[in-house]
Amino acid sequence: MEYNIAITAQADRQVKDTKNVPFGKQPTEHMFIAEYKDGKWQDSRIVPFHDLTLSPFALCLHYGQTVFEGMKAFLTDDKRINIFRPEKHYERFTKSLQRMCMPEVPKGLFMEALHQLVQLDASWIPNDEHGSLYLRPFMIASEARMGVKVSDEYLFMIVCSPAYQYYAQPLKVKVEDTYVRAAEGGTGSTKCGGNYGAAFYPSKLAKDAGYDQVIWTDSKNHEYIEESGTMNLMFFIDNTLLTPPLSTSILDGVTRDSLLTLAKEQGINVDVRLIRHEEIREALEAGKRVEAFGAGTAAVIAPIETIAMGGKHYNCYVGEDATMYQLQKALYDIRKGTAPDKHNWNYII
Numbered sequence: 001m002e003y004n005i006a007i008t009a010q011a012d013r014q015v016k017d018t019k020n021v022p023f024g025k026q027p028t029e030h031m032f033i034a035e036y037k038d039g040k041w042q043d044s045r046i047v048p049f050h051d052l053t054l055s056p057f058a059l060c061l062h063y064g065q066t067v068f069e070g071m072k073a074f075l076t077d078d079k080r081i082n083i084f085r086p087e088k089h090y091e092r093f094t095k096s097l098q099r100m101c102m103p104e105v106p107k108g109l110f111m112e113a114l115h116q117l118v119q120l121d122a123s124w125i126p127n128d129e130h131g132s133l134y135l136r137p138f139m140i141a142s143e144a145r146m147g148v149k150v151s152d153e154y155l156f157m158i159v160c161s162p163a164y165q166y167y168a169q170p171l172k173v174k175v176e177d178t179y180v181r182a183a184e185g186g187t188g189s190t191k192c193g194g195n196y197g198a199a200f201y202p203s204k205l206a207k208d209a210g211y212d213q214v215i216w217t218d219s220k221n222h223e224y225i226e227e228s229g230t231m232n233l234m235f236f237i238d239n240t241l242l243t244p245p246l247s248t249s250i251l252d253g254v255t256r257d258s259l260l261t262l263a264k265e266q267g268i269n270v271d272v273r274l275i276r277h278e279e280i281r282e283a284l285e286a287g288k289r290v291e292a293f294g295a296g297t298a299a300v301i302a303p304i305e306t307i308a309m310g311g312k313h314y315n316c317y318v319g320e321d322a323t324m325y326q327l328q329k330a331l332y333d334i335r336k337g338t339a340p341d342k343h344n345w346n347y348i349i
């Protein structure tokens, strides 16, 4: 099916210098917007980036029907535009929308909107090996109605912002044993706005205590490890890549999936199972070499240097020859187009 996206905008081919702009402050020149009304998607368009007008009664402002995605576009080594795994992001977006009672976006519309917008604002993709264009599709309930109800009207939009990733400073984290990010049966496996709002307070307490972020544990007994901050969590111990299985309280990360796939290809043992934090502690106390890292689109991998558990600090391995860096490089090489893209992860425009 063809989608008719009205483009009332002109491409500006001047390459932008965005190197010193902090992440998320600088939008590109254009955005995509589509309205859902009367039970269907209405006209969609790409227009200059501008502020929205919303009624203070708009449902998204009160009852949390908001869902987002986060993915990136890169320039390959030979300067082609590459969006990384947009179809996988689309699938997850659809699952999040279902869980929040929001209307699905047809796949063709989602892909066409991304394609047209990234093509139009291509001069904003940093021409630099550390740079990318962060793409943020999102949907909000826009019906002006103050009563608690499922909205009948929505806005689906895509905005973009240049992002740079320099050498990531290894993190100091603590295992959270009081607060929870997500409970079984809740919304933890979706990218809905409320999950992030609820995580700010425990994260702030951890920061005040000198940590970069928390390791979330299960909501029943704080016994099993779930995620770290807004990333999936992985370990490399005894020559095995370890990560918890997906559940209703763990987000299905595209980076997680990609790294597990690459590890298997490289002949690394992969073990996806429940992980008690006690088990990690025992390995560290036994003097084993333990690698721990967050996995997510923002940094691919975020190495963890120190973990606080039960009032003690433990050091993880962050040496240059760590396996996590080898996996990160394998992923970089596919995105740059310098390694074969066996799984069709690259969407080249």
Ligand SMILES: *Cc1c(COP(=O)(O)O)cnc(C)c1O
Pocket: 070, 191, 227, 229, 230, 231, 232, 251, 252, 253, 254, 255, 256, 295, 296, 297, 298
């Ligand atoms: C987005 C997100 C991730 C990582 O997902 P990617 O698709 O790899 O970026 C992990 N956990 C949470 C809670 C997230 O919001």
